[in-house]
Amino acid sequence: MENVIIIGSGPAGLTAAIYLSRSGLRPLMITGEKPGGQLVNTDLIENYPGFISIKGADLMVNMLAQAENLKTKVIYESVKNVSKSDIHFEISLCSGEFLRAKSLLVATGVTHKKLCIPGEEKFTNKGVSWCATCDGPLYKGKEVAVVGGGNTAVMEALFLSKLAKKVYLIHRRSSLRAEKIMQERLQLNENIECVWNSEVVEILGEDRVNNIKIKKSNEACCMDMDVSGVFIAIGTNPSSDFLKDIVPFDNEGYILANGTKTECPGIFAAGDIVSSSLKQAIYAAGQGALAARCIEEFLSIR
Ligand SMILES: Cc1cc2nc3c(=O)[nH]c(=O)nc-3n(C[C@H](O)[C@H](O)[C@H](O)COP(=O)(O)OP(=O)(O)OC[C@H]3O[C@@H](n4cnc5c(N)ncnc54)[C@H](O)[C@@H]3O)c2cc1C
Incomplete structure (x- = not known):
């Protein structure tokens, strides 16, 4: 029986592992398919305190090494299902193996929805x-496209409008889903042009993106648009399916938690998987540290 199993190895899970290991609780971490989490695929991170800039993969390799150095046990596997009894949680892994723990930290983050069009993977x-x-900041003075019509897409477009020469907001409908106040801010911004009833069907370039193909609904042919960047903001998918019926989710599938405590005693959550959390690494790491403290308290009175 483990004291605590951490599910997920992004900044939230790894920070919790570092704190729990230093408290002598010898946590066991299950990495999932993406050891290190989302940042592993990020080029340069310029907003993580302590580094003027660092490659995402380097930051996460260092965090993983730090946790292992402190004797966190690491299993390179994914969780398939979680069930609970009065005294413990049972975790079944995709390999078919079972594990038991007195407490759980869920730090499984999100996966971003993809357009699933040619060029997306390549670029x-x-x-x-x-x-x-x-x-x-990599697109200062350049033309970029944002794809999507919700709050995130509008927020991304507004942010980029301060840096880019021009921002095209491409949406497949004729109106946005974003809140009214966001739409008003968008309308006042002269640097953003909305491209309505349109879908990006291909992303093109040589070493990097230099062009996208757009198809207007009700039109047979496509038009080309020269842009250096394409920001996809069509939503995220929380990685929470394996916890169905155990902890409450919001209507998008994110875990509802009070701080890091879920409604189920002994199950804690941290990072992007938590409803309404700021989807940034430093916040995930902070929540991981807080979750470690809450788990320590939970185990001490159990
Ligand atoms: C392209 C990109 C660039 C970004 N750049 C920045 C940046 O510059 N600065 C910044 O602060 N933030 C950035 N972010 C956001 C940042 O990556 C996230 O906020 C942060 O990674 C969230 O950490 P997390 O630990 O909650 O989850 P994640 O990093 O998403 O990690 C989730 C972990 O859970 C694991 N997992 C999932 N399902 C299972 C399962 N069933 N069983 C076991 N494990 C599982 C995964 O393998 C992974 O290890 C960026 C995000 C993206 C996509």
Whole structure:
């Protein structure tokens, strides 16, 4: 029986592992398919305190090494299902193995929805991005496209409008889903042009993106648009399916938590998987540290 199993190895899970290991609780971490989490695929991070800039993969390799150095046990596997009894949680892994723990930290983050069009995979991190806060400064003075029509897409477009020469907001409908106040801010911004009833059907370039193909609904042919960057903001998918019926979710599938405590005693959550959390690494790391403290308290009175 483990004291605590951490599910997920992004900044939230790894920070919790570092704190729990230093408290002598010898946590066991299950990495999932993406050891290190979303940042592993990010080129340069310029907003993580302590580093003027660092490659996402380097930051996460260092965090993982730090946790292992402190004797966190690491299993390179994914969780398939979680069940609970009065005294413990049972975790089944995709390999078919079972584990038991007195407490759980869920730090499984999100996966960003993809357009699933030609060029998207090829130009990921070479002009295709899912994070304007992170990658926007690379497009100073250039023309970029944002794809989507919700709050995130509008927020990304507004952020980019301060840096880019021109921002095209491409949406497949004739009106936005974003809140009214966001739409008003958008209308006042002369640097953003909305391209309505349109879908991006292909992303093109050589080493990096330099062009996209757009298809208007009700039109047979496509038009070309020269842009250096494409920011995809069509939503995220929380990685929470394996916890169905155990902890409450919001209507998008994010875990509802009070701080890091879920409604189920012994299950804690941290990072992007938590409803309404700021989807940034430093916040995920902070929540990981807080979750470690709450888990320590939970185990001490159990
Ligand atoms: C392209 C891009 C660039 C970004 N750039 C920045 C930036 O510059 N600065 C910044 O602060 N933030 C940035 N972000 C946001 C940042 O990556 C996230 O906020 C942060 O990674 C969230 O950390 P997390 O630990 O909550 O989850 P994640 O990093 O998403 O990690 C989730 C972990 O859970 C694991 N997992 C998932 N399902 C299972 C399962 N069933 N079983 C076991 N494990 C599982 C995964 O393998 C992964 O290890 C960027 C995001 C993207 C996509």
